[in-house]
Amino acid sequence: MTIDITAAYSKYKFLGYEFLIWLWFIMENDPSLLAAPDQGVHAVHISHRMALENPTMDRMERITSKGDPANFDTGMLSLQQGAFITEMGMVFKGDGHEWRFTLKGENLSVSNLKTPPTAPIQTSEDLESAVLEKAYLLEQIMTAVDRMFQVFIKQRISVDWPQRIVPEITRWIESFRK
Secondary structure (H helix, E strand, O other): OOOOHHHHHHHHOHHHHHHHHHHHHHHHHOHHHOOEHHHOEOEEEEEEEEEEEEEOOOOEEEEEEEOOOOOOHHHHHHHHOOOEEEEEEEEEEEOOEEEEEEEEOOOOOEEEEEOOOOOOOOOHHHHHHHHHHHHHHHHHHHHHHHHHHHHHHHHHOOOHHHHHHHHHHHHHHHHOOO
16 A cells, blocks of 8 residues: 555644644643653743634635734634634743744644753863754754644544534634634
């Protein structure tokens, strides 16, 4: 059996968009589900930017919500109108460190990653240590994103998804009124 990668990509990319909506919902309603203190992640939240797309009759409308992370009114209104989140600015905090990045729904790629600073480089040995430390910091964030996606997928394939979780997310979206 041959798998057409392009067809599979197109068929399942909706999962990334669902993941970002679920992620926002969980951050607002049960953030402890995302924390992984054993992996160094103690808090996860949206940073200053969210991008959404809303398919209309003849085109794809793109919406960008920027500003105060606690006030994504435009994003919520867009979800109510059938939009999906395509990109979400994220902040992970843990063990005295902070990572900032953009998570893209289409393929779950990480971009604009800003890791915590490494120690200053003064010698060639410091350079090697800094590279190893940077690689460790990158691995931590990728592991954290993978873990969150695993939590999502476990919920997504459970019987709770259509019976409890989707209705909860729908009520959460519909409850926003401005």
